[in-house]
Amino acid sequence: MNGNTHVLSFKPGAEGTYDIACEVTDTFGNMKHASTSIQVIDAKISLQQVEMTAEQINDGILNPGELATYRIYVTNDGQTDLTGTANMEGFGGVLLGFNSGYAEIPAGETAQFMVNVQVPPAFSEANATMELRYLVADQTGNPVLLTVPIAIPVEFYAEINPITSPVTDRILTISGRVANPQLTRANLIIDGEADQAYSVELNNGSFSQQVVIGGSSTPVNHTVEVYATSGSLIATHVLTFTSQVPPTALRVTLTWDTGGTDVDLWVTDPNGEKCYYANRNTASGLSLDFDDTNGYGPENITTTNIIPGDYFVQVHYYSDHDWENAIGTNATVVIRVDEGSPDEVVTNYYGFLADTGAMWNVTTLTFDGATWKLKENNQFGTRSSDTLPAK
Numbered sequence: 001m002n003g004n005t006h007v008l009s010f011k012p013g014a015e016g017t018y019d020i021a022c023e024v025t026d027t028f029g030n031m032k033h034a035s036t037s038i039q040v041i042d043a044k045i046s047l048q049q050v051e052m053t054a055e056q057i058n059d060g061i062l063n064p065g066e067l068a069t070y071r072i073y074v075t076n077d078g079q080t081d082l083t084g085t086a087n088m089e090g091f092g093g094v095l096l097g098f099n100s101g102y103a104e105i106p107a108g109e110t111a112q113f114m115v116n117v118q119v120p121p122a123f124s125e126a127n128a129t130m131e132l133r134y135l136v137a138d139q140t141g142n143p144v145l146l147t148v149p150i151a152i153p154v155e156f157y158a159e160i161n162p163i164t165s166p167v168t169d170r171i172l173t174i175s176g177r178v179a180n181p182q183l184t185r186a187n188l189i190i191d192g193e194a195d196q197a198y199s200v201e202l203n204n205g206s207f208s209q210q211v212v213i214g215g216s217s218t219p220v221n222h223t224v225e226v227y228a229t230s231g232s233l234i235a236t237h238v239l240t241f242t243s244q245v246p247p248t249a250l251r252v253t254l255t256w257d258t259g260g261t262d263v264d265l266w267v268t269d270p271n272g273e274k275c276y277y278a279n280r281n282t283a284s285g286l287s288l289d290f291d292d293t294n295g296y297g298p299e300n301i302t303t304t305n306i307i308p309g310d311y312f313v314q315v316h317y318y319s320d321h322d323w324e325n326a327i328g329t330n331a332t333v334v335i336r337v338d339e340g341s342p343d344e345v346v347t348n349y350y351g352f353l354a355d356t357g358a359m360w361n362v363t364t365l366t367f368d369g370a371t372w373k374l375k376e377n378n379q380f381g382t383r384s385s386d387t388l389p390a391k
Contacts, residue, residue: 017037018037019035019036019037020035020036020037021033021034021035022034022035043078043080043082043136043138043144043146044076044077044078044146045074045075045076045077045078045082045105045134045146045148046074046075046077046148047072047073047074047132047148047149047150048073048074048075048110049072049073050070050071050072050073050150050152051070051071051072051073052068052069052070053069053070053071053114054068054069055067055068055069056068056181056204056205057177057179057181057204057205059179061153061154061155061179062117062119062128062152062153062154062155063119063154063155063156063179063180063181063205064119064120064121064122064123064124064154064156064179064180064182064230064231064233065119065120065121065122065123065180065181065182065183065230066118066119066179066180066181067116067117067118067119067181068116068117069114069115069116069117070114070115070116070117070152071112071113071114072112072113072114072115072132072150073110073111073112074105074110074111074112074113074132074134074148075105075108075109075110075111076105076106076107076108076109076110076111077108078107079107079108080107081104081105081106081107082104082105082106082107082134082136082146083102083103083104083105083136084102084103084134084135084136084137084146085100085101085102085103085134085135086100086101086102086103086113086132086133086134086135087100087132087133087135088100088113088115088130088131088132088133089130089131089133090117090128090129090130091129091130091131092123092125092128092129093120093123094117094118094119094120094123094128094129094130095117095118095120096115096116096117096118096130097115097116097117097118098113098114098115098116099114103134105134113132115130117130117152119154121180121182121183121230121231122230122231122232123154123230123231124230124231124232124233125154126153126154127151127152127153127154128151128152128154129149129150129151129152130149130150130151130152131147131148131149131150132147132148132150133145133146133147134146134147134148155179156179156180156230156233156235157178157179157235157237158176158177158178158179158186158226158227158228158235158236158237159176159177159226159237160174160175160176160224160226160237160239161174161175161176162239163224163239163241164241165241165242165243166219166241166242166243166244167213167222167241167242167243167244167245168243168244168245169213169245170212170213170215170245170289170300170302171210171211171212171213171289171290171300172210172211172212172213172243173208173209173210173211174188174208174209174210174211174224175206175207175208175209176206176207176226176237177205177206177207178202178205178207178226178228178235179205179235180205180228180230181204181205183202183205183228183230184201184202185199185200185201185202186199186200186202186207186226186227186228187199187200187226187227187228188200188207188209188211188224188225188226188227189224189225189227190211190222190223190224191222191223191224192223192225195253195255195332195334195348196211196212198211198255198296199257199259199296200226200296201259201295207226210290210292210298211224211298212253212289212298212300213243213245214243214245214247214251214336214339214340215245215246215247215248215251215339215340216243216244216245216247216339216340217247217340217341218244219242219243219244220242220243220244221240221241221242222240222241222242222243223238223239223240224238224239224240224241225237225238225239246304247304247338247339247340247341248302248303248304248336248339248340249303249304249305249306249337249338249339250302250303250306250311250335250336250337250339250365251300251301251302251335251336251339252265252267252300252301252302252313252333252334252335252336253265253297253298253299253300253333253334253335253336254297254298254299254300254315254331254332254333255296255297255298255331255332256295256296256297256329256330256331256332256353257296257329257330257331258295258296258320258327258328258329259294259295259296260294260295260320260321261294261295261317261319261320261321261327261329262292262293262294262295262317262318262319262320262321262391263292263297263299263315263316263317263318263329263331263353264276264277264291264299264315264316264317264318265288265299265300265301265313265314265315265333266312266313266314266315266316267286267301267311267312267313267314268310268311268312268314269282269284269286269307269309269311270284270307270308270309270310270311270367271283271284271307271309273286275287275288275301276288276316277291277389277391278388278389284303284305284307285303285304285305286301286302286303287301287302287303288300288301289301289302291391293318293319293391306367307367308367308368308369309366309367310364310365310366311364311365311366311367312361312364313333313335313362313363313364313365314359314360314361314362315331315333315351315353315359315360315362316358316359316360316383316385316388317329317353317355317356317357317358317359318356318385318388318391319356319385320355320356326354326355326356327355328352328353328354328355329352329353330350330351330352330353331350331351331352331353331360332348332349332350333348333349333350333351333362333363334346334347334348334349335347335348335349335363335365335374337365337372345372347363347374349362349363349376349378351378351380356385357382357383357384357385358380358381358382359380359381359382359383360378360379360380361377361378361379361380361381362376362377362378363375363376363377363378364377
């Protein structure tokens with residue numbers, strides 16, 4: 001055979017005993033003969049079912065960044081009882097928690113295996129792929145690896161909970177979820193308006209954000225959109241609703257761009273009475289809707305009753321909740337006069353507050369009984385929060 005090795009292959013078609021004989025003759029007429037008997041056992045396993053038993057986001061779907069537990073059902077489709085060692089391996093960054101060990105699967109029976117599946121936060125594939133590996137032995141004791149591929153669909157989405165129309169309250173709470181428990185923020189925007197755009201905090205995928213609905217004497221159509229990214233994936237959901245909120249003669253709105261910080265809106269009326277967190281309603285009719293102590297806002301001071309004189313608008317940085325580091329924040333004040341009417345006037349102001357105690361004198365609005373005048377102060381100073389009523 002000139003030193004060459006030839007490999008003969010044999011593929012059995014069914015279980016049973018096979019007698020194999022091989023006879024070789026060289027060019028000189030020399031002959032060699034060999035025979036063997038092979039016992040063939042039909043050993044194969046298949047995936048029957050993948051059942052989720054626990055998850056972080058309660059939607060019955062595996063999401064990017066999620067840790068979930070599955071029960072894997074595997075059936076012995078052969079005619080021979082199998083014994084061996086089971087293990088599992090994940091691919092594409094998928095992490096598995098699996099107790100490797102001895103497992104028996106009688107012929108025709110189904111075995112169950114429990115596995116924890118952890119999908120990476122930036123996972124962008126359609127499926128989390130893994131493989132069950134079952135190491136058994138043939139009739140001569142040689143190891144045989146039986147494998148079962150498993151693919152679990154992964155879905156990334158965003159959703160907003162239904163909003164009942166018409167909305168009649170000025171402050172609306174919008175809630176929903178983003179299907180990735182490891183994301184910390186998403187974006188929410190009302191009516192596509194820059195002053196109604198919010199960076200919302202996610203807690204295990206869920207969010208809840210209070211927003212301000214503008215006043216109008218007639219019904220108004222609105223859109224609200226949530227937008228989030230996970231790796232190369234984008235999830236968005238748009239919801240529509242209508243509102244009919246009583247318009248105000250004056251509305252002052254404060255928002256800022258840092259979470260975990262406490263910034264306050266103050267408006268002092270012509271009588272010298274201040275509307276703020278410690279005095280939410282003045283005798284003249286100014287009213288603060290709520291005191292946001294955890295970041296972003298909004299805070300609104302409104303009134304339907306205007307008396308002549310000066311309305312002094314200020315912003316105070318009550319606390320950045322960090323005793324060691326200064327956390328600056330960009331604040332926006334939007335003033336609406338004659339809200340919802342054809343004569344509505346909207347004015348925006350922007351200021352930077354460097355640290356706890358910063359004070360921003362924004363503007364003074366003067367009403368002479370017929371018309372408004374605005375005098376922009378835009379002056380910055382400080383006032384210690386220790387000199388103010390405690391929260």
